[in-house]
Amino acid sequence: MQEGSCVQEPLGLYNLAYTLQMGREAMEERLALQVGSPVELEEKLGRYLHNPQEETGDWYRGQVKRYKDLVVSLSADEELQEAIVKWLQRGKYERLLEWWVKGLEIPWQYLYTVGAGLAPALPQRLSLPTYPFGKERYWVDLIAVGQPGKSQSLSSRNTTSQEEVCQTNASATARTMFLTPIWQKDAIVGPHIAQETALPVTLILLCDLPDIAASSIQAQMATGGHCRSLSSAQSRRELRFQDAVVQLIQELQHLLQAKSVEPMLVQVVVADREEPSRLSALAGVLKTAQQEYPQLAGQLIEVEGEADEETLLAKLRENQYRSQQLHIRYRDGQRWVKLWQEHPAPIQTRPKESSFPWKEGGCYLIIGGAGGLARLFVQEIAQQVQEATIFLIGRSELDASQRAALMPTGSGGISIDYQQVDVSDGSAVHALMQRVQQKSGHLDGIIHAAGVLRDSLLRNKTAEEVLAVLSPKVIAVEVLDEQSREMALDFFVLCSSFVAVGGNVGQADYAGANAYLDAFAHTRRAQVLAGKRQGETVSINWPLWEEGGMHIESAKREMMRERLGLDEMGTEIGMMTLYQALALRQAQVVVLYGQVERIRQQWLQGHVSPVSANLVGEGRQGQSLGPLQYGGTSEADERIVGAGSEPRTIPTAPAFGPIDTSLSQLAPMGASPTPTFSTDKLCE
Ligand SMILES: NC(=O)c1ccc[n+]([C@@H]2O[C@H](COP(=O)([O-])OP(=O)(O)OC[C@H]3O[C@@H](n4cnc5c(N)ncnc54)[C@H](OP(=O)(O)O)[C@@H]3O)[C@@H](O)[C@H]2O)c1
Known part of the structure; x- marks a missing residue:
């Protein structure tokens, strides 16, 4: 189990325990562990495997055969049976485990009696590794x-x-599924609140709220709770974001050192001023944190402008009642919750030539090295047009044969210029853009597909590793934007990952980096609508590509397919998805690929709401967010929406048929443990 995916990935400890207790026949040789998190489980299993005979090992080990007679006689003892029920009710798990490893039957189902106050919700059975x-x-x-x-x-x-x-x-039977973010009005009011339980807040982190004293907030928190301000002396927002990610990870490391098994709520507050803050991308880090530590619930709370202390405290308190909601935004006196809207499955056919984003004689900048997705995009352009200039960017030096391999056969009119540039280096990108102008005189599109991974559990991450993962996305996207702001681009495509919204064990930094791309895309799209930038802007949260730079073992691939319904996306489907994502005309498109029904069951549970005045799309810079009535909008639709704070109904002009009015929430870890779906392991 330790070598497999079960411990490494957030299957949800409750589901795992439930499956082992209720779904498996117990064997003669028994081992029992009492743990509070997958990390603790992994650590204990590791120690056990290292030295199973360890006298002081904090586990229970037994052979049913040895205690058979004793257990038979005790099983008939009514008092013992009553005692077992009491141990279950009072959480005396040590006694239960002690007896279970000796062969006594324990009615584990009592732990999962919904409504009896013993368990939060009925867990789900997992597909665990089979016996050899x-x-x-x-x-x-x-x-x-x-x-x-x-x-x-x-x-x-x-x-x-x-x-x-x-x-x-x-x-x-695999199909593509598109999701876009949406905000739902969700006030927490009414008498029912009194009957609900609030999760005690363990940690509050204030970002970009200079007028609020953390010490004063802390003084009003329950005993043991802490409040801190995340600070940065940096003037550039991308550097401030990087500082915030590092500090958030350090704060979480500190919190988790205590190895508490009690539920914890971490609230991160960011201030939106003239536009939604890029700091909202910290939600990606929180999403992964709660996968690695299921007892932890995270909330990213966006407040408007300079909140005063009293108002802020009221907001923090009310969110304690909705600890399963990850991303909350206060705007125009309303509370909004981030949800996901599914778009109908597009028909997997290539678009008409006129709908391709590439054009004859076009000039394109593709960042992402000579392998992986960047190479596939180069090949796609070369297949679709006769003449084009493509600047392909990576940091590595290529030898002659690698350069030659980049040139697709029969692509005489395609010029591929590989440039060795670190895209997070502003002056190097400036020089690159000058070269582009000199050689081509224009630039028509940018695809940003650069990325770096340093996978490790949150508790082991160092600031250096985190920055290595963040900078090729966070700094690079701002540098690229700055250097191309005056250009008449047709598109600006960002290769983000599903991990940004779904989280993934070991990838808290990568989730934050990609979530930043998503946040950036929302702002840039708004700037395009305001005439301050040009080019269709989209951040695509990709699933795994078959021919990407990631190498995922066949066992993991099978697990993804079997358990989560997720498949790797082939290149042909991937390219069609790119075109379809662009045609959706949304700032952010989450792509899932596989057995759609399965994916819905695993990821998109319940919370169906019709499109109504309570739902809005993303806000735009300079506008109050409340805003854009969502219903699947074309760019033209978006333009006609006023900047007023009241949502307005506007016509729906979906790119691929009518928008499904059902709305689903991406299953939050806390509420219903969700297994991780990929390792998004990039080849480096
Ligand atoms: N492949 C997938 O299945 C998948 C799934 C979801 C999301 N994505 C996203 O899509 C992107 C591309 O994926 P991929 O599979 O093509 O990954 P990949 O094969 O690892 O390619 C990423 C490339 O980015 C380049 N790079 C890294 N830092 C750079 C920098 N500072 N400046 C310039 N180039 C830099 C690297 O080339 P050098 O070492 O030569 O610089 C590297 O080869 C990734 O960012 C990932 O987040 C991919």
Whole structure:
């Protein structure tokens, strides 16, 4: 289990325990552990494996055979049975585990009696690794389905062939799913509040709120709670954001050192002034934190302007009653919650030539090295147009053969100019843009697909590693924007990741970096609408690509497919998705790919609301957010929406048929533990 994905990924400790207690037949050899988080579980399992005989090991170990007679006689003892129920009710787990490893039957279901106050909600069973079977394999002959010409008997082939068939079958029904963010008005009022339980706040972090004294807030918190201000002397917002991520991670590390198993609520408050703050991207870090530590709930609360202490305290308190809501925004005297809206599955066909973002004679800047997605985008442009100039950017030096490999065959009119530039270096990007102007005289589009990973659990992250992950996205996107602000771009595409909204164990920094791209895209899109920038701007939260720079082991791939319904996206589908995401005309498009029904079950649970006056799209710079009545808008639609604070109904002009009016909330970890879906492991 330790080597597999179960411990490494946020399956939800409750689900894991529930499955082992209720869904598995207990064996003769037994081991029991009492833990409060997946991290603690991993650590204890590690110690146990290292030295199973350790006398002082804080686990329970037993063989049913040895205690058989004793257990049989005790099982009939009514008093003991009553005692067991009391131990369950009073949380005396040590006693229970002590007896369970000896073979006594424990009615674990009492732990999961909803409504009896013993458990927050009924957990779900997980698909856990199966028991090992015989090593020799005997395959039944299978014929690959749906791939004429590829059919082949597998009896003579190895396990890889078996996987290929599974993939073929799976991808036959895999579909793409698009989600866009939406804000729902959600006031916490009324007499029912008194009956609800508020989660005690353990930590409040104030970002960019210089007029509020953290000490004064702390004095009004329950005992043991802390409030701190995250500060930065940096003048540039991207550097301030980086400082905030580092400090947030350090604060969480400090908090988690206590190894408390009690529920914790961490509230991060950011101030929106003239536009939604980029600091809202800290929500990505919180989302991952709660996956790594299920006892932790995180909230990102955006307040308007300079909040006074009393008002702020009232807001913080009311959010304690909705600890499962991750991202909250106060605007125009209203409380808004971030949700996700599903768009109908687009038809997977290539768009008409006129809808391609590329054009004959176009000049494009693609950042992301010579491998992975950047290379695929280069090849796609070369396939769609006869003549184009492409500047491909990476930090690595390429030898002659690598440069030659970049040039697609039969692409005579395509010029590919690989430039060795660190895109987070402002002066280097300035020089690059001058070269682009000299060589081409114009730039028509930018795709930012650079990224770096330094995966490790939150508790192990260093500031240096975090900054290495942040800068190629956070600093780079601002540098690129600054250097291209006067240019008549057709598009500005940002390759973000699903991890930014879904979180992923080990990738708190990467989640924050990508969430920053998302936040940036919302602002830039608003600037385009205001005539201050040009070019269709979208941040795409990609799922895994088959041919991207990521290498994910086949076991993980199978786990993703089997348990979460998620598949890797092939290049052809990926390119169509790019076109469709651009055509949606939204600042941020989350893409999921696989068995759509499965994904809905896993990720998009309940909370269905019709499109109404309580729902709005993202706000725009210089406008009060309340705003844009959402219903799936084209750019033209957005332009006709006034800057007033009251939502207005506007016509819906969806790119791919009518927008599904159902609205689902991306399942919050705290409320219903959600397994992680990918490692988004980039090849470096
Ligand atoms: N591939 C996927 O399945 C997937 C899924 C979700 C999201 N994404 C996102 O899409 C992007 C591209 O993915 P990928 O699979 O192509 O990753 P990749 O193969 O690792 O490529 C990323 C490239 O970015 C370049 N880079 C990093 N820092 C840079 C900097 N400061 N300046 C210039 N170049 C820099 C690196 O090239 P050098 O080392 O030569 O600089 C690296 O090869 C990533 O940012 C990722 O977040 C990808």
